[in-house]
Amino acid sequence: MILLAVRWYLRYGLSYRDLEELLAERGIEVDHVTLFRWVQRSTPILVEAPSRAATASAAVGSSTRRNGYVSGTWRYVYRAVDHYGHVIDVFVSKKRDALAATRFFASAIGVHGPPTEVTTDRAPALARAISELLPLALHDHVPVRQQSGRG
Numbered sequence: 001m002i003l004l005a006v007r008w009y010l011r012y013g014l015s016y017r018d019l020e021e022l023l024a025e026r027g028i029e030v031d032h033v034t035l036f037r038w039v040q041r042s043t044p045i046l047v048e049a050p051s052r053a054a055t056a057s058a059a060v061g062s063s064t065r066r067n068g069y070v071s072g073t074w075r076y077v078y079r080a081v082d083h084y085g086h087v088i089d090v091f092v093s094k095k096r097d098a099l100a101a102t103r104f105f106a107s108a109i110g111v112h113g114p115p116t117e118v119t120t121d122r123a124p125a126l127a128r129a130i131s132e133l134l135p136l137a138l139h140d141h142v143p144v145r146q147q148s149g150r151g
Helices: 002-012 014-023 032-048 052-056 098-112 126-132
Strands: 062-072 073-081 085-095 118-122 138-141
Touching: 002 014, 002 032, 014 032, 073 098, 073 126, 085 098, 098 126, 126 138
Parallel strands: 062 118, 118 138
Antiparallel strands: 062 073, 073 085
C-alpha cells in the first residue's frame, strides 16, 4: 500500500492531503506527514527501479513538477516522465527559474536524448528552456491544476 500511495503521488500529482483522503476512503488511516515521509524514502527506489537498459532507449516524453518541503526547506521538483508514465529523471531546485529549467532539461537530454514532445504547465521558464534546448520538440501546455494545499 505504501508503494501504491507513493506511485499515486508521483504519477498523478496529488497532494499529501489528497492521498490521505483517498486512503481513508479505502479504510487506511494515515497522516499526510507519514505520506510525505514515505514519498521521501521511496522515491529514490522507484526512480532507480526501471533498468538502465530499458530507459536508455526511451526519450524524455514529458516534464512535470511537484513541489514540497525537503528537510524543512521549500524546493521545486522537476520530473521527466516517459510516454509509459515512468519517472526517468528528477531534478530538485531552490528556485523555479530559467536556470533551473535549463539545467533540468540539459541533464535529462544528456542521459536520455532529446524528446519529440514535451508537456508542461504554462511556466515561462520552462517554455524558454524548451525553446532554447529543444527547438524541434512539440511543446504542449496544460493548465495548472488547483490543489487542496501545498502538500
